[in-house]
Amino acid sequence: MSSTTIAAPRRRAGAGLRLAPYLFVLPFAVLFVWFLIAPIFVAIGNSLFRETSSGLGFGSANETVFVWFEQYAKALQDAEFLAGFGRVLLYGVVQVPVMIIISAVLALLFDSALVKGKRFFQLAVFLPYAVPGVIAALLWGFLYQPSVSPLVAGLRSIGIPADFLSPGAVLWSIANVSIWSYVGINMIILFSALQSVPRDMYEAAKLDGAGELRIAMSIKIPMIWPAVLLTTLSSIIGTLQLFNEPAVLKTITSNISSDYTPNMAIYAASTTANDPQLASAMAILLGLATFILSVVIMKLTTRRKGVNQA
Incomplete structure (x- = not known):
């Protein structure tokens, strides 16, 4: 009789231990589904409908049609939306390798015995990441604006006609802001x-x-x-997903349109175009x-690593 009484609490305790990991994960799972998975399905559902106006336009006569x-x-027929993809791809071809190379070089320097005061310089490199993207774009926008920028004035004083917001340079000015902001975290x-x-190696x-x-x-690199x-x-x-930097710089130059990047085109379609x-x-389409692109890059880099190891 006593052994039966002891066995029952043990079974309940064992069941509780098995449920414990799921209970700890549950808050994250709920938030993940609510804020990431659910919006994806909502967006898919919305994309299959269109609002049409009926009647004479008085009152709320809109009708949602599948x-x-x-x-x-x-x-896909929107030329500006597709042009935004072209811009960010060109931007990424230059910005991503440059940022990763700079980050790797700095990491290798800090890992070596060549740099003194490593803590200070690590903090100095990481500090821009702590600045919100909008604030970083505002700071660099001040340095880019010809009428107030000491940087532009200094370059022009030595005969260099700098214009960081010109049609041919504005994309790389945006890239410079991103590199400055994210080199530290990488x-x-x-x-x-x-x-x-x-270290034995x-x-x-x-x-x-x-x-x-x-x-x-x-x-080290391998x-x-x-x-x-x-x-x-x-x-x-x-x-x-580039958005903050061009959206802020758009306020100081006409060379950045409201649909300059895919994310900006999405924002313009949902707000301005309603x-x-x-x-x-x-x-x-942007998510796909x-x-x-992430899968292709992963496959290429994995295959390259396999070839190098072979």
């Missing part, structure tokens, strides 16, 4: 990965006569390749493009 993929076709990720590399390479550059290229891939993918995703269904279709 139109299948008409909104997607409309988005450097921290790569530097943290370098700290996990066994460096000592063995030095005994074989390898210098710092050879150790960096042959040992060992932290997953971190390099992580920073590259996150930078690509951020590139396709067409949330079209904006939903654009958002789904981001997913496909």
